[in-house]
Amino acid sequence: KQEVTQIPAALSVPEGENLVLNCSFTDSAIYNLQWFRQDPGKGLTSLLLIQSSQREQTSGRLNASLDKSSGRSTLYIAASQPGDSATYLCAAPFSGGYNKLIFGAGTRLAVHP
Amino acid sequence: GAGVSQSPSNKVTEKGKDVELRCDPISGHTALYWYRQSLGQGLEFLIYFQGNSAPDKSGLPSDRFSAERTGGSVSTLTIQRTQQEDSAVYLCASSLRGSNTEAFFGQGTRLTVV
Numbered sequence: 001k002q003e004v005t006q007i008p009a010a011l012s013v014p015e016g017e018n019l020v021l022n023c024s025f026t027d028s029a030i031y032n033l034q035w036f037r038q039d040p041g042k043g044l045t046s047l048l049l050i051q052s053s054q055r056e057q058t059s060g061r062l063n064a065s066l067d068k069s070s071g072r073s074t075l076y077i078a079a080s081q082p083g084d085s086a087t088y089l090c091a092a093p094f095s096g097g098y099n100k101l102i103f104g105a106g107t108r109l110a111v112h113p
Numbered sequence: 114g115a116g117v118s119q120s121p122s123n124k125v126t127e128k129g130k131d132v133e134l135r136c137d138p139i140s141g142h143t144a145l146y147w148y149r150q151s152l153g154q155g156l157e158f159l160i161y162f163q164g165n166s167a168p169d170k171s172g173l174p175s176d177r178f179s180a181e182r183t184g185g186s187v188s189t190l191t192i193q194r195t196q197q198e199d200s201a202v203y204l205c206a207s208s209l210r211g212s213n214t215e216a217f218f219g220q221g222t223r224l225t226v227v
Contacts, residue, residue, distance in 0.1 A: 031212065032213055034216060041223075042220060044206070100158050101146065101212050101216060103148075105154075105155040106155060
């Protein structure tokens with residue numbers, strides 16, 4: 001059974017810091033892992049999708065890595081800004097197929113000026 | 114619009130009433146997901162549709178919950194005899210071919226049962 005865990009649950013940093021959000025999953029036989037952002041009262045916005053054949057993906061100041069053997073993914077945010085404040089969620093497919101996504105509980109990020 | 118559309122955006126209903134929530138996925142996406150997010154909580158999987166295959170209903174919390182997807186496109190989540198614990202944001206997502214492709218979410222329907 002796929003379980004997804006995110007650490008830390010909350011993070012508060014001053015503007016300009018580089019930071020790392022962690023995601024771990026129990027079933028390493030995944031096809032991909034996806035990172036999302038959720039602003040308060042809003043839906044989820046897809047940030048990055050890493051296929052199992054890839055080790056990392058980059059989009060602007062965001063870089064996500066995937067290590068299937070250790071069951072971990074990290075989201076690196078460079079030069080954080082107050083506009084990055086949101087909840088970040090990772091999701092992995094349920095074991096064994098092209099089916100439902102299992103989400104972590106998220107990391108609530110606050111970037112203060 | 115090219116994104117996932119959900120309606121209504123907000124719904125207030127009396128306990129015991131039935132409600133229907135609608136999701137219009139991105140055109141051409143064969144996979145559709147419903148999730149529930151209670152206040153301050155993570156995303157709880159409800160149901161998953163993939164093409165013409167039988168849906169994965171393993172996340173539906175009770176037989177008061179049902180969902181259908183007509184013509185492989187629009188989906189409706191129905192909650193019968195609503196209870197206060199059904200109050201949550203209901204999120205719909207679609208992807209091109211299932212969870213091996215990027216999922217896109219709608220803005221959700223906030224359901225309040227009074």
